[in-house]
Amino acid sequence: MVGVATDERSATGGRRAVRLPSRVEERLWWASGLVLVVVVWQVYAMLSTSSLIVGPWEVVEATGDLIASGELWEYAQSSALSFAIGMLIGSVSGLVIGLLVGRFRLVEITLDPYISALYATPLVAIIPVLIVLLGFGPLSKIVIVSIFVFFPVAINTAAGVKEVPRDLLELADSFCSREMLTWRDVVVPSALPFIVTGLRLSVGRGLIGVVVAEFETAVTGLGYLILSKSRRFLMAESLVPVVVLMIAGFVLYSLLKRVEDGMLERRRGL
Amino acid sequence: MDRAEDPRLVWGLRIGFALVVLAVWQVTAVRLGENFFAAPGAIVSSAVALLRSGELMHYFVPTLEVLAWGFLLGLAVGIPIGLAIGRWRRLYWVSEGPINLFYTTPLAAVIPIILVILGFGTTTKVFVVFAFVVFSVLINSAAGVRNVDGDLLELARSYGSSEPMLWREILIPSALPFVLVGIRIGIGRALIGAVVAEFYAGISGVGYLIIYYSNRFDVASALVPVGMLIALGVGSTAGLKRLQEWLTPWASEARV
Structure with a gap:
């Protein structure tokens, strides 16, 4: 709302004279955007006659209930565990393959078409099949998440390794640096921002993997919570896990973005 | 290289x-044990059987329709809004938070809820595909406009260029490569949305076919539509890359 005031002021003449510093103005607009979403949603829910449309306030109340009953915590824990293990396995294997693809031309020739092809495919399609093969336990969730995470990490790592400045590699070579030392001191550090980009892009994919796997297995996890509540038309309660996932995705994404920006900044400073 | x-x-x-x-x-x-862990040979013979009976095509056509509608809607909404957001600073500031929030949300999580509200029909599927597509297109279109060389704009304006002329001569051409990248990412996401929506909504489409055969433990037959989706994903991405090279040969392929 403050934003509107600024706007009026600038429209009524004092264009340059009275103005908030642009950084502050940006923050205010940014915050009012988020507030606007909540307000529009609440108003729409209040105007809507359908009992299936619930507003943010009902979701907040439902969150309280689900926390009090311990349900939310129990299901979130199970999702988070599968997500974390899958993330770890997927990003470590993506890292290893990505480094090999980026560094060795023959590996790149062999694997690159397959990796890009699978990256372009809707991997969610194999989830039901994997569950048939691996069962309804946490194992299939972990495998699904790691497959989802693997591709962005591998592709970005490979791209990062290929971007390592030639001069640096040649310098290391001419100082008779051993392969391992070159990796430690040159290749990995300069590929690092790319690797973080890969991780950032894989967060969202990993979350999709967990949730869809939980829709399919329908035993536990936030995905199951969404499914079971929505099937009983408890719309507010089914939105609670969605909000949790939203926040988790947003926080992880922004965190990694910040790490990435910091790295790039430092590089530019050098 | x-x-x-x-x-x-x-x-x-x-x-x-x-x-x-x-x-x-x-x-x-x-x-x-072959009936459980499908061998490539078994998948090929299932594929032949599914093609012969016409089953594969019967389920594939509705998926394509859903994809086409959702995708076109996503472009029709995402590109103009994205361009506008990129052009006007305040619009960008207001929308940045909500857009990032929606973009990072695992949209797949909302599908069961959309299903309850919109029903088990085509509307749900089209809407899901639309929602998966619109944000990547929008974000990239906005990034394209924001990336325009500021000096160029100032120059054009100091020569008295009007807003429509600015768009035609500078903004659209420089944003085009970004828009195309957004479209390419959008196609990939559209496929994901279509498949997940079909897992749950109704009894048509390749997503349903996958579920149907998985539930019968017929892994070989379930993998046939998966293969088809892989082909579709690879084909459409490659096609768009070609389109990109043809429409915007000046842009380098090094982003997003």
């Missing part, structure tokens, strides 16, 4: 790798 490799070596390695994978797969599958 800079060295030209012997094409015999390149294709030898690639095909050799594929053959090794298929051989290992076939042997493991036969060892572990």
